[in-house]
Amino acid sequence: MIDVNLLRENTDDAKQRLVTKGLSPERVDDFLALDTRWRTMIQELDTKRALLNTYSRERNIEKAKEVKVVVKSQEEQIRLIEEERSALLTLFPNIPFRDVPVGESEQHNVVLREVGEKPQFSFVPKDYLTLGRELQLIDVERSAKVAGSRFGYLKNEAVLLEMGLIQHAFATLRAYGFQPILPPVMIRPAMLHAMGKTKFIEEHDAFFVAEDDLYLAGSSEHTIGPLYAGETLLEASLPQRFVGFSTCFRREAGSYGKDTKGILRVHQFDKVEMFSFAHPDHSEEEHQKLLGFQEALVSSLELPYRVVEICTGDMGFPDARQYDIETWIPSEQTYRETHSCSNTTDFQARGLHARYRGQDGETHFLHTLNATAFAIQRMLIALLENHQTENGGIRIPTVLQSYVGMKEINAPHTTI
Incomplete structure (x- = not known):
């Protein structure tokens, strides 16, 4: 499995080198879009969990119940996206060193x-x-x-x-x-x-x-x-x-x-x-x-x-x-x-x-x-x-x- 940070932080370079190993550039774009969505949902879930903890400490039962339903829904959505994200990442070969000869066969x-x-x-x-x-x-x-x-x-x-x-x-x-x-x-x-x-x-x-x-x-x-x-x-x-x-x-x-x-x-x-x-x-x-x-x-x-x-x-x-x-x-x-x-x-x-x-x-x-x-x-x-x-x-x-x-x-x- 490749280091996802290489895709996030050095997208153009990683994409160029992955293409030389036969990976389509669109697949890199698809993964990054899914990865961004996944990270955004993780942040939103963390916010909701923090809110749930606050309501629980305040014994605000009704509000806690409402937020708990949202948390469970978001956790399921994230689980599904994580599965899709992981499956997509398995299609990525290792990134070759820059000085490896470039060729198709x-x-x-x-x-x-x-x-x-x-x-x-x-x-x-x-x-x-x-x-x-x-x-x-x-x-x-x-x-x-x-x-x-x-x-x-x-x-x-x-x-x-x-x-x-x-x-x-x-x-x-x-x-x-x-x-x-x-x-x-x-x-x-x-x-x-x-x-x-x-x-x-x-x-x-x-x-x-x-x-x-x-x-x-x-x-x-x-x-x-x-x-x-x-x-x-x-x-x-x-x-x-x-x-x-x-x-x-x-x-x-x-x-x-x-x-x-x-x-x-x-x-x-x-x-x-x-x-x-x-x-x-x-x-x-x-x-x-x-x-x-x-x-x-x-x-x-x-x-x-x-x-x-x-x-x-x-x-x-x-x-x-x-x-x-x-x-x-x-x-x-x-x-x-x-x-x-x-x-x-x-x-x-x-x-x-x-x-x-x-x-x-x-x-x-x-x-x-x-x-x-x-x-x-x-x-x-x-x-x-x-x-x-x-x-x-x-x-x-x-x-x-x-x-x-x-x-x-x-x-x-x-x-x-």
Whole structure:
């Protein structure tokens, strides 16, 4: 939820920046008109309540009864306006920082840097599905039989690679003060809304368990973020960094016809996520640190990648600034998104009522940030394709060899 005072006090600037994220200027005007009406009615109600107290002290029963009827009527009107006002405010995305690239789509994103050398094969490279099938690492045919499309079995060394990626991420990030956490994979609707994920619900991308009134989390951040909902932390404890692992679920309702084969865009995937609760004065610095951790993790896997700053029209709804890391996929001769890294400022904290108490004794809203450590399925794709060998095997990056127990995957299994 955005800071309403930014709309009230810096209307033109806030409106201009919100428009770059796709919000119509009329919606800002509608909200401000409703907000003005709401504040006026609050003042009128306070006046009537004060008058009611006066009559009550004077034991003027008749006058008190008359005013009490008016107070009840005004309270109901305010309740209805508050509901309308709150519903309208949920449609407002976070306001982007002024220096974020302005644009309407991914075509306007800005490549900041490319890192690493793309593999030069002396043979015709295979795509990950072919490698996965030949080495019996990925089975999407049988998973379709069991669960339908957009699922996949990981088997044999692919499972060991996943476990290795998880352990590598946790070991690396714990050295930087990250606390390990395993979050729930289900979340109450109110918490998902508070996290600024209303579009995730309204666009039918979330799986919903109606009987229990719970959504399946679409990302690890969805349930790590509400950890301190309704709580107040001490300023001295900031930043608080968490690294979590969970299985995530998405209907991929808006991606019909895109990446329908394989494990790139699936209903169920595993993810290692970084999440930070930060001081507002230091959240941009924390954002750069999270991005640095991401780059270190990708580089440790000996993968070529690029860092992209996301434009206003393509960034996430709760984000004030967003970076993506895209990793090179040889079979497609292009980079594909494998990581995102976002500073949501106080947008989520306001919805969650998550605060910290400063040294002055005053409470303030936290800033929250999230960053992918490893989206497992996508990293497996990058590992298989970039590290394939001429004999049809897969070279294991040095940092994962101790976890996987081998230097190369090179022999298909005999099981059917």
